[in-house]
Each structure stands twice: as structure tokens, then as C-alpha cells.
Amino acid sequence: MVDIRPILERELDAFIDLMDVAYLQDSTKERRDHYRTINELDRSFGAFDGGQLVGTISAYSFDLTVPGERTVPMGGTTVVAVRPTHRRRGILRGMIDIHLDDVRRRAEPLAGLWASEATIYGRFGFGCAIDFVTFEIRSDATTITGPIDDRVQVRMVDKVEFAEAAQRFYDSIRLFRPGELTRTPAWWKARRLAQASFGDSGMSSYRYALAERDKQLVGYLHYRTKEVVRDGVPRGEVHVAELLGLDADVELAFWRFLFAIDLTTAVRAPFRSMDDPLLHRLDNRRAVKTSVSDGVYLRFMDVTKALEGRTYSVPGTLKIEVTDHPDLRGTYRLEVKGDGTARCTQADGAADVSLDSQTLAACYLGGCRVCAMARAGRVAGSAASIRLADLMFDNQYLPIAREIF
Ligand SMILES: CC(C)(COP(=O)(O)OP(=O)(O)OC[C@H]1O[C@@H](n2cnc3c(N)ncnc32)[C@H](O)[C@@H]1OP(=O)(O)O)[C@@H](O)C(=O)NCCC(=O)NCCS
Numbered sequence: 001m002v003d004i005r006p007i008l009e010r011e012l013d014a015f016i017d018l019m020d021v022a023y024l025q026d027s028t029k030e031r032r033d034h035y036r037t038i039n040e041l042d043r044s045f046g047a048f049d050g051g052q053l054v055g056t057i058s059a060y061s062f063d064l065t066v067p068g069e070r071t072v073p074m075g076g077t078t079v080v081a082v083r084p085t086h087r088r089r090g091i092l093r094g095m096i097d098i099h100l101d102d103v104r105r106r107a108e109p110l111a112g113l114w115a116s117e118a119t120i121y122g123r124f125g126f127g128c129a130i131d132f133v134t135f136e137i138r139s140d141a142t143t144i145t146g147p148i149d150d151r152v153q154v155r156m157v158d159k160v161e162f163a164e165a166a167q168r169f170y171d172s173i174r175l176f177r178p179g180e181l182t183r184t185p186a187w188w189k190a191r192r193l194a195q196a197s198f199g200d201s202g203m204s205s206y207r208y209a210l211a212e213r214d215k216q217l218v219g220y221l222h223y224r225t226k227e228v229v230r231d232g233v234p235r236g237e238v239h240v241a242e243l244l245g246l247d248a249d250v251e252l253a254f255w256r257f258l259f260a261i262d263l264t265t266a267v268r269a270p271f272r273s274m275d276d277p278l279l280h281r282l283d284n285r286r287a288v289k290t291s292v293s294d295g296v297y298l299r300f301m302d303v304t305k306a307l308e309g310r311t312y313s314v315p316g317t318l319k320i321e322v323t324d325h326p327d328l329r330g331t332y333r334l335e336v337k338g339d340g341t342a343r344c345t346q347a348d349g350a351a352d353v354s355l356d357s358q359t360l361a362a363c364y365l366g367g368c369r370v371c372a373m374a375r376a377g378r379v380a381g382s383a384a385s386i387r388l389a390d391l392m393f394d395n396q397y398l399p400i401a402r403e404i405f
Contacts, residue, residue, distance in 0.1 A: 002054065002091055004098050007046040012036060014053045015046060015079075022056075022081030023116075034190040043075070045098055047082070047091045054083040057095040059103065060405060063182045064110060067366055067395040068311025068340060069175040075103035075301075076181070076405050077113035096124050100301065104327075109305035112298045114404045125299045125325045127358030129365050130179045130401040132295030133272045135288050139238070140265040142287035144256050144278075149249035151213045154221075154257045162208035163193055166220040166242075173246060178310075178365040179296065179399035191403070192222075192242070202226050206241060209257065211250045219245030221254045225264065236264035242402070243269065248277035275398045295401030298361040300328055304344040306364065307332065311340035312392040318385065320360070321351035328357045336392055353381035353389050366395030 007015050016035050020027040040061060047055030060076035077099060082091045103111045115121050118128075157165070167188050174180045183192065195205060204225045211219035221244075226237040238258050245251035255278055258267050272278075274290065282288060300306050303322060315338050321331045333347035353370070359378040362368040370390040373379045379386060 002047050002049050002086075002089075002094065004045055004047045004055070004091075004094050006042065007044045007053075007056075009041060011046060011053065012039065012041070012044075015039075015044065015056050015058075018053055018083060019056050019079045019081045021083065030194075034194055037186045037190045038184075043102065044079075045095060045102075047086075047095055049086060052083075054086040055091040055095050056081045057099050059099065059111075061106075061108075062112070062405075064112065065175055065178050065180040066310035066364075067178050067313075067397075070309060070311065071175070071182075072110055072306055072309035073106075073108040074110040074112045074181075074298075075099075075106065075108045077111050078405055080113075080116075092120075100124070100299070104301050107302075107305075109300070109302040109309060110298050111301055112296055114401075115294065115297055118294050121297055121299075122358055125328065125357050126297035127299075127356075127361030128294040128296070128367075129298040129361045130296040130367050130399045131274065132270070132293045132401045133274055133276075134268070134270040134291045134293075135272050135276075135278070136291070137259075137267040137269070137289075138265065138287040139259040139267045142282045142284035143259070144252055144281050145283045146281060148252045148256065149213070152218065152250050152253040153212050154209050154253055155212065156207065156209050159193065159206070159208055162210065162220065162222065163188065165210050165217055166192070166222075169217050169220055170244065173244070177397045177400050178367075178395060179401055181402070181405070191405075203239065209254070211245060211253060213246075213250070218247075219243075219250040219254065221257075223258065225261070227263070234263040235266070236261075238264050238267040240267065240269035242271070248281075251277065252281060271400070271402050273398045273400050296399075298364060300357055300361065303328055303330075303332055303357075303360075304346065307334055307344040308342055310342075310364070312336040312342055313340065313394045313396075314388070314391045315340075316388050316392060318353065318389055318392065319347055319349070319351040320389070321354040322357050322360060323354060324356045324358075334392075351381075352385035353379055355379045363389075363393045365399035366393060366397070367399045369394065 017027045044058040062074045062076045063071035064074040209221040222241040228235045331347045336342045374386045
């Protein structure tokens with residue numbers, strides 16, 4: 001009989017060790033220390049078989065940026081793991097039930113996660129809302145076209161200066177793009193600024209840079225390099241950890257800086273988006289390979305609060321039927337005013353559009369268009385209602401999956 005309960009502080013090392021077994025890693029003191037600083041003990045549950053820990057789940061308390069420069073509280077589901085001796089006995093299902101009850105109790109309208117395998121979480125109501133996009137650029141085969149604001153200055157800095165500036169800058173722009181998440185100082189320390197020593201063979205330490213315009217901080221960049229020599233020819237690589245600017249000029253100034261690093265011929269940048277201006281400013285579009293995969297999954301916990309949480313691109317009234325999951329199923333009336341803000345209530349009668357909760361999650365942040373989902377057979381309704389829904393949910397930015405949590 002497996003018992004699922006909150007873990008105790010003294011069980012945290014065993015918790016981390018089990019997570020590392022499941023994720024095919026070795027526990028090290030460094031990994032444990034990093035994880036301890038960001039773990040939320042009161043959101044961490046263990047599955048116990050007798051005295052043995054056989055399953056783990058936890059959550060981070062995030063605010064997720066949604067369209068309209070607003071945020072919605074989100075339980076960030078994490079460290080889901082089951083001991084290999086206990087797999088496929090329903091332990092994950094039991095832990096997810098308890099975890100989602102906890103998210104609901106905390107009145108967070110959304111849960112969200114990164115999936116180790118894309119086939120696991122749909123059954124629990126999670127749908128992919130943000131794509132994970134990676135750029136692989138042959139920086140020796142392309143240049144950036146057109147002017148870049150020459151007031152933008154890129155300056156390499158040390159980690160101390162970077163840490164303060166990057167946190168300040170991230171907080172100042174966090175509301176602009178859907179998908180951004182709150183980052184606590186502990187998060188910055190353990191996740192963004194940690195000099196990870198695992199799985200990084202051949203990489204340099206992190207390098208740090210800031211961008212300034214008229215003495216104002218307008219962006220930050222951190223990256224590593226890897227020395228590669230083939231047939232006596234230098235073919236080094238640049239690996240971007242994060243490149244973030246106030247506008248396209250700032251980011252283009254960073255890209256130009258990276259492309260020009262001597263002895264390198266390639267830049268690899270994960271966590272980008274398909275509406276990145278860079279893609280439209282290269283003289284050789286074929287020099288950048290974009291790979292798109294599933295990134296952040298969302299699960300509605302409270303449809304009315306989540307739908308009211310964002311703003312919409314056009315006004316109108318739409319009755320939306322959600323067809324699955326007992327806690328979500330029903331019809332919701334979404335009334336969007338001229339300023340884009342919305343009121344959402346439970347409703348009766350025939351709906352204008354009908355879709356499952358995974359499809360609603362896919363469209364919620366504007367990552368996937370309602371009309372595309374309708375063509376895929378995942379939204380039912382009249383052509384006019386689908387068009388209205390498509391325009392309402394559309395947003396000027398694609399959402400971004402900035403890091404795995
Ligand atoms: C993925 C993992 C947590 C599943 O745990 P588990 O206890 O074996 O899962 P359960 O027995 O509760 O399975 C629940 C359901 O999910 C399905 N499922 C479980 N693992 C799955 C997988 N890897 N792929 C697809 N479906 C999966 C089961 O078939 C079952 O489906 P059903 O109830 O609809 O029949 C476990 O295999 C594990 O720790 N894997 C390594 C670490 C990992 O990938 N963690 C997830 C991080 S996001």
C-alpha cells in the first residue's frame with residue numbers, strides 16, 4: 001500500500017536523490033544545494049511504500065505573464081519521479097491528484113509544467129501552450145541586414161555586476177511577453193547564475209554582457225563558448241543561456257556581437273520564439289535552423305479566473321464549451337469589452353465554440369491560433385464564431401518558453 005503525503009525537511013535529500021535516479025543523473029552536493037534553495041517544502045509530496053520513498057512531486061509558486069501585461073498565479077508542477085521498481089502502478093496518477101488538489105486549494109487558476117515525454121500529461125488535462133524553439137545558426141554563413149541603432153552599446157561585465165543588472169532588467173520587462181515567469185533571488189542564484197558543472201563537457205564558464213542605450217540598461221546576455229577545431233580549422237561554438245533585450249535593436253546588437261566572436265562559426269540558442277526579429281534580419285535565412293518542440297504545458301484549474309486573467313484583441317461575446325474533465329467541463333460565457341478586458345461566467349444553453357481543455361490551453365496564451373485548431377478538427381463551431389474566437393485570442397507576441405523548470 002503506497003501512502004502519498006507531504007515530505008519532511010529531513011527527507012529532502014532522499015527526495016532529491018530519487019529525482020536524480022529517475023532523471024538519469026547523479027546526485028552531487030552542488031545539485032542538492034541548488035535544489036534546496038528553490039524547493040518549496042510545503043508543496044512537495046512523496047509516495048512511500050513502507051518506509052521507502054518511491055515517488056516525488058513538487059511545485060513552484062509562479063506568476064505567469066498572460067496577454068495584456070498581466071499575470072495569473074500558476075502552480076509549476078515539477079520533479080515528478082517514480083522509482084524504477086515501482087513504475088506503472090498508478091503512483092504518478094495518485095501524486096498528480098494530490099498535487100492538483102493542492103493547486104486548487106491555493107486558488108491558482110493554472111498548473112503548468114515541462115514534460116519529459118509528450119505522451120504523459122494530456123490524460124491529466126495538460127495541453128501544450130508554448131513551443132520550445134531552438135536556433136542553430138551558422139554564424140560564418142550569414143550577417144545581419146539593415147541598420148541597428150548605434151546608440152546600443154554591448155559591454156562585457158563580471159558575474160556580480162551582471163547578477164544585479166539582469167535581475168533588475170528581467171523584472172522590468174517580465175510583463176511584456178506571455179510565458180514569462182516570476183524569478184525570485186533564490187531562483188536567479190540556483191538556476192540562472194549557477195555555474196553548473198554537470199553535463200557540460202568542453203564548455204567554457206559563462207560570459208556575461210549588458211546592453212546600454214544612453215546609459216540606460218536595455219538588455220543582458222549570458223553565454224558560454226566551446227573550443228572546436230576540425231582539420232586544423234577553428235570552428236568554435238557559442239551557446240546562449242539567455243539573450244534578452246528591450247527591443248529588436250538591442251537583441252540584434254547582441255546577435256551581431258555573438259556572430260563576430262573570433263574562432264567561432266556557430267551559435268546555438270534554445271528558448272527562442274518563431275516571431276523572433278532575428279529570423280527576418282539575416283541575409284541568409286538558411287543559415288539558421290529552427291527546431292520547434294513542445295515546451296510549457298498548461299492545465300486549467302479554474303477556467304473562469306484564467307480566462308478573465310488575460311485581455312483579448314477584439315471585443316465580443318463568445319460562449320465556449322469545454323468538453324472534458326469533470327472539474328472543467330461546462331459552458332463559459334466570455335464577454336470582452338472594448339478595452340480588451342473580459343468577464344467570464346458559467347452559462348447555459350448552446351455554445352458558439354466547443355473544444356477540449358488541452359485545445360483551450362494551446363490557444364490561451366496566443367501560441368496556437370483557434371482557426372488552426374479548428375482546421376485540425378479540435379474546435380467545433382460556425383465559421384463566424386471560430387473567426388471571432390481566433391481574433392479574440394490572438395496576441396501581438398507569441399508566448400515564450402524561457403527555461404525548463
Ligand atoms: C513518468 C513516470 C513519473 C510515470 O510514473 P508511473 O507511476 O509509472 O505512472 P502511472 O502508473 O501512475 O501512470 C499513469 C498513467 O500515465 C501513463 N504513463 C506513465 N508513464 C508514461 C510514459 N512515460 N509515457 C506515456 N504514458 C505514461 C500510464 O500508462 C497510465 O495511463 P492510464 O492510467 O491512462 O492507463 C515515471 O515513469 C518516471 O519517473 N519516469 C522518469 C522520470 C520522468 O520522466 N518524470 C516525468 C517528468 S516531467
